[in-house]
Amino acid sequence: MLQGISVVYLFPSMQVFQVIALLxxxxxxxxxxxxxxxxxxxxxxxxxxxxxxxFGVVSLFFSPxxxxxxxxxxxxxxFKIYFMLAAFLYLFKFVSPSKLLSNIQLPYILISIVFLFVQxxxxxxxxxxxxxxxxxVELTGYIKYPGMSIFNHPSVFAAVSVFMALYNYSRWCSGEGRRTxxxxxxxxxxxxxxNQRQEIFCFIISIYLLTLYKTPVNLRARSAVLGLFFILSLVGVFVVLFFDSFIREFYLWGGGMHASNIPRYLHYSGALEFAERFFPLGTGFGTWxxxxxxQYNLDAYYSLGMNKHWWWSTREAYIFxxxxxxxxxxxxxxGSLIFLANYFLIIFFLS
Known part of the structure; x- marks a missing residue:
């Protein structure tokens, strides 16, 4: 079922696919x-x-x-997770997720390579x-121009490629041939x-866990130890390649002397402040x-003086x-714990 949802929302950056998925x-x-x-x-x-x-509605009416x-x-x-579930349930009444994923593998790769070349x-x-x-343009990492292919951000391209890679690796481990x-x-x-560090790191860990899952039970202990050395080696290479990026992120998350002017730090610190000030309900939906x-309510940001910072004119890039x-x-x-529990239950249902 996870395969199905991934196919429905495979091209999130392209509006035509968004409209179709919403339908x-x-x-x-x-x-x-x-x-x-x-x-x-x-x-x-x-x-x-x-x-x-x-929780969100009640707090909305009590919030200033x-x-x-x-x-x-x-x-x-x-509510988007339920939109995704509904789209999946409708679409895959007519076509098998596995069959559709198998059929789009080669076109996805060819189109991505063409767009990478042009980019x-x-x-x-x-x-x-x-x-x-x-x-x-990326100042850290190993590629100056991170690939985007047909997507509007390298992270989306990386996430889709991770899913495709893991899907084919699982099929290959199941004996489906050299093509996979x-x-x-x-x-x-x-x-x-x-050139996306988070997606690459998750891919490394996922490959290790997937390999253990596909290994016969009597060989898993040995595979776990041998695989761990290989994974640690990959993680070492990963750290070297992205070391400059880690240093940059340290400051973006508020490290160093100028945390009070960093958008990401202010975003989290503001959320913590409101969660404590308006305990236990929070500030209500549509406030932060x-x-x-x-789109419609920046009052909480103004109350903390966010509009005085250098990044406020481009706040769309930071609020999300x-x-x-x-x-x-x-x-x-x-409310946060309840919402996260809702997500975990849905993932458990899909698995």
Missing amino acids: FSFLGFPRLWVYIKNSKILTSAFILYVIYVF YGKVLAGLVQVLAN WVFPSAYILITGYYKVP FFLFIFNVFLLISS GGLGSL DAFLPNILAETGWF
């Missing part, structure tokens, strides 16, 4: 409701989500920063074709071309770090920078 979501809601009623896990997850919404329109927008934004060799043409306003191994190698190349606050500050500030500690 599938609406068509799939009746079927989703049947699943919710018949599955104890999904029923529990949905009940937790309703409690979470109750609450605005109804911003709150409604944020409720819909937080690196003819960046002006790439911008003209894709409509993106610039090609990213070569598809795996090409997807690893695409991942490396993105989400779509609702960005992290997810946890959003739920922590808006629904407090209890």
